[in-house]
Amino acid sequence: MFEEDVSHTKWMKRAIYLASLGKGKTSPNPMVGAVILDKNRNLISEGFHHKAGEPHAEAMAFNNLKKDAKGGSMYVNLEPCCHQGKTPPCVDKVISSGIKDIYISSEDPDKRVSGKGIKMLKEAGVKVHLGLCKKESLELNKSFIYRNTTNNAYGVLKWAMSIDGRIALKNGKSKWITNKKSRSLVHSYRSEFDAIIIGGNTLRKDNPLLNTRGLKAPEPIRVVFTKTLDLPEKANMWDCKTAKTIVVYDSSTANEKLLTRIPEQVEVEKLSSDNPKLISQLLAKRGCNKVLWECGPKLATSALKSGCIQEIITFIAPKILGGENCMNPFGDFEFQEMDEVINLNHSQVNLVGSDICVKNFLKLL
Known part of the structure; x- marks a missing residue:
């Protein structure tokens, strides 16, 4: 169990690092990174949100897939969006991919999301694990969170x-x-x-x-x-x-x-x-x-x-x-x-x- 916990932390920290590569370019959006593993826990894709107007991190990760993600896991530092903006909702992509488990650091404070994405994932049968590396995730997106809450x-x-x-x-x-x-x-x-x-x-x-x-x-x-x-x-x-x-x-x-x-x-x-x-x-x-x-x-x-x-x-x-x-x-x-x-x-x-x-x-x- 300890080794598994260490592995989960490793991949979430990778997602947070990828997210940080968009620093200064993503506003009004948050910085988000995503990592996808296959059912055997091998890395098969990753991505991050480069800048506002371009695909979100989850979409980038799915675009970069090396093999089928069905039965696999995703690590993302912020709750996937569930609304149509300049890009399609990411929750739909996660559900249709057949991913079994998704690890999310923190909820998205944007009122258009704010727990709705997590609810949709659960209702679709995806196992949602919330709170991994939450402190690091909140620190990375503190300005985005501050604007959306104040x-x-x-x-x-x-x-x-x-x-x-x-x-x-x-x-x-x-x-x-x-x-x-x-x-x-x-x-x-x-x-x-x-x-x-x-x-x-x-x-x-x-x-x-x-x-x-x-x-x-x-x-x-x-x-x-x-x-x-x-x-x-x-x-x-x-x-x-x-x-x-x-x-x-x-x-x-x-x-x-x-x-x-x-x-x-x-x-x-x-x-x-x-x-x-x-x-x-x-x-x-x-x-x-x-x-x-x-x-x-x-x-x-x-x-x-x-x-x-x-x-x-x-x-x-x-x-x-x-x-x-x-x-x-x-x-x-x-x-x-x-x-x-x-x-x-x-x-x-x-x-x-x-x-x-x-x-x-x-x-x-």
Whole structure:
């Protein structure tokens, strides 16, 4: 029995690994991998969901079959879909294949599925084994799960600072606090996201490209949030040949006459207030599972206060900027007692040349 359990874990971990190969490409869908064994427990096929619009993992595995799957087993990290989308339902393929056992890590939180696929499999006589490697499966698809259970995009806040906690000199100059390796790593991180968000002030001061430097196609959506619409007429982000740009503005404060400055190739979205939660919800509706906030102190503070941030990435450079008026990563949270401060957990620390990269997760209350 122990050897059998080890074998089941081995194949599910293989499915999870295959699923991870679609990282950054599958939204609004989850990352899914599938492994098929014949009735003698020999590997006869595997597949994964490459990107949105292409066949799902189960369909890919069936397309790659080397022999008949009847009487065999399937391992898949997420419940097979049972609805018609851009591709046919995977449950039908599993049932018609004659597979005897299916091992599923976790249920799909999508309301169109959410246990219905498992029910259909059981009713068709397929033995369903649920929960194998569940922790690893949930971690892999946490942004997809978060969007489907909260209707908000999973948010990651990133900033770079000196060892004395400054993100820029008092004149706003910040190029470059971190080293080339760190900046290259940021481009790699961006490829895992569906959208990147900055504020109007960051656009005016830094004029960023805000892309992956060709590491992902299509590039993440670039989002500029502005309360004024006072944006430059020329900006790197107005070039939308390789990356889409959306200007999102607060209609309660913005001067809408300035909309004429926005080039026609740039999308424009209107919100009722400056609450960052509205941006998160807007992007979630557009199918963005995971978004990166690369904004300045004001928007970062507001995003954190409003619950838009679930994870933080901090790059720390061995430099001292000094000065009381130098920019900090955040504004004033107006805490009065130490038990009011924001607690982080699960620190992951890595050296990037002479810099330090720290990943933290917001403490679950």
